[in-house]
Amino acid sequence: MSPLSFGRNTGAxxxxxxxxxxxxxxxxAPTPAPLSAALEVPAPAxxxxxxxxxxxxxxxxxxxxxxxxxxxxPVRWVHSSEVxxxxxxxxxxxxxxxxxxxxxxxxxxxxxxxxRELSARGAAGLAVEVGRALPTMPGEVVxxxxxxxxxxxxxxxxxxxxxxxxxxxxxxxTRGLSGRTAMVRPWGGDHxxxxxxxxxxxxxxxxxxxxxxxxxxxxxxGPGARLIGVSVHGTRETGALDxxxxxxxxxxxxxxxxxxDVLALLALPDHRPGDPVRAVQDAFRGATEPHATVAxxxxxxxxxxxxxxxxxxxxARTTLELALTVPPPEPGTAEGPxxxxxxxxxxxxxxxxxxxxxxxxxxxxxxxxxxxxxxxxEAAHPSDLVRTLEVHLRHGCSPTRTAALLHIGRQxxxxxxxxxxxxxGLEIDDPDLLGELLxxxxxxxxxxxxxxxxxxxxxxxxxx
Numbered sequence: 377m378s379p380l381s382f383g384r385n386t387g388a389x390x391x392x393x394x395x396x397x398x399x400x401x402x403x404x405a406p407t408p409a410p411l412s413a414a415l416e417v418p419a420p421a422x423x424x425x426x427x428x429x430x431x432x433x434x435x436x437x438x439x440x441x442x443x444x445x446x447x448x449x450p451v452r453w454v455h456s457s458e459v460x461x462x463x464x465x466x467x468x469x470x471x472x473x474x475x476x477x478x479x480x481x482x483x484x485x486x487x488x489x490x491x492r493e494l495s496a497r498g499a500a501g502l503a504v505e506v507g508r509a510l511p512t513m514p515g516e517v518v519x520x521x522x523x524x525x526x527x528x529x530x531x532x533x534x535x536x537x538x539x540x541x542x543x544x545x546x547x548x549x550t551r552g553l554s555g556r557t558a559m560v561r562p563w564g565g566d567h568x569x570x571x572x573x574x575x576x577x578x579x580x581x582x583x584x585x586x587x588x589x590x591x592x593x594x595x596x597x598g599p600g601a602r603l604i605g606v607s608v609h610g611t612r613e614t615g616a617l618d619x620x621x622x623x624x625x626x627x628x629x630x631x632x633x634x635x636x637d638v639l640a641l642l643a644l645p646d647h648r649p650g651d652p653v654r655a656v657q658d659a660f661r662g663a664t665e666p667h668a669t670v671a672x673x674x675x676x677x678x679x680x681x682x683x684x685x686x687x688x689x690x691x692a693r694t695t696l697e698l699a700l701t702v703p704p705p706e707p708g709t710a711e712g713p714x715x716x717x718x719x720x721x722x723x724x725x726x727x728x729x730x731x732x733x734x735x736x737x738x739x740x741x742x743x744x745x746x747x748x749x750x751x752x753x754e755a756a757h758p759s760d761l762v763r764t765l766e767v768h769l770r771h772g773c774s775p776t777r778t779a780a781l782l783h784i785g786r787q788x789x790x791x792x793x794x795x796x797x798x799x800x801g802l803e804i805d806d807p808d809l810l811g812e813l814l815x816x817x818x819x820x821x822x823x824x825x826x827x828x829x830x831x832x833x834x835x836x837x838x839x840x
Contacts, residue, residue: 443501
């Protein structure tokens with residue numbers, strides 16, 4: 377099979393996917409332009425063709441089996457999932473990655489229905505790891521994808537999906553927020569989006585400029601006001617932010633929608649009692665759609681300077697990326713939005729400062745040193761010891777709280793804790809060990825990523 381080119385349609389229906397020799401008028405990168413110019417001349421969002429050209433995707437040796445005509449459709453986000461009844465959770469425009477476990481023993485009609493549901497939800501494409509759990513791509517999947525025009529890729533080399541999602545989603549966020557590559561025209565006022573993009577991207581600004589641009593948008597945080605950055609994924613609308621502001625009693629709001637998420641800066645008056653971050657989280661629980669993910673930054677003083685405004689927005693955006701790509705320590709609720717904060721993921725943010733890939737080897741050594749016996753046990757016995765340990769430590773070593781979060785009985789929890797202590801040869805409630813064990817358990821979850829077949833830290837395969 378000949379390599380599939382990035383150029384005009386050659387009539388091929390499958391082949392090894394490689395950058396090839398792109399036509400200059402179709403795929404050459406846009407000339408970098410000032411943000412204002414990018415806003416005046418809208419450019420396309422990141423396309424599936426561009427996502428497939430990223431290094432981590434190419435490292436997986438992708439082969440396009442269907443949907444060549446749809447390679448220029450925009451990609452809003454890249455997810456990985458092994459839930460084969462989860463198409464109804466997609467918003468449209470996602471590239472879905474899967475290792476194929478659920479397709480291995482499924483009936484033909486189930487495989488076809490899976491592809492139809494992804495197409496009906498507007499998925500940008502489906503990429504399936506082939507060669508381990510799934511020896512070859514099922515013919516029914518290929519046939520259904522071709523019939524529906526859904527891009528279908530076989531990934532022939534094992535690359536941890538967290539590497540692909542991290543690279544792709546960072547590119548999507550950069551394209552949507554920075555404006556340097558080719559900023560897509562956001563919904564709402566362009567000047568508001570430009571200001572939020574500059575702040576979130578850490579552009580060099582000055583306080584009078586920021587205040588003047590904020591005032592132009594009607595944003596006037598008073599003396600003593602506390603600002604909190606918020607990033608929302610799963611909706612293109614800003615209505616949830618407006619509803620949250622009403623629940624907060626009329627906080628100031630600067631918000632704009634970008635491809636993939638909504639970004640905002642909230643201003644709470646100084647006379648409001650209580651924890652401002654907790655108040656914002658509670659407001660979004662009552663204002664956000666059930667399928668949305670909301671990340672809340674830390675509270676900063678409005679009069680502390682525009683750098684602090686930037687910090688809380690950047691913290692919200694980083695936290696959102698982590699919430700979407702790193703699995704939580706405890707099982708999530710089936711209903712309701714996912715609401716998190718930069719302080720809730722503070723350990724994850726510190727461990728991944730500079731990117732997951734830059735820290736992967738260091739984190740793997742940390743995990744192997746502290747949790748090696750647990751990982752060896754889990755490789756040979758289906759269990760959940762590492763997650764049990766992390767949840768227990770995160771919640772003050774409370775058996776009642778830990779058992780409730782893990783949905784198990786207290787007696788089962790006690791048995792797990794005894795097993796953990798026996799394998800590690802220590803008492804897990806020793807104050808001198810809490811920091812090391814919690815950090816290692818968190819690092820294991822980060823390195824393991826979305827649990828889609830990547831090797832766990834220390835070379836021991838994780839059992840979910």
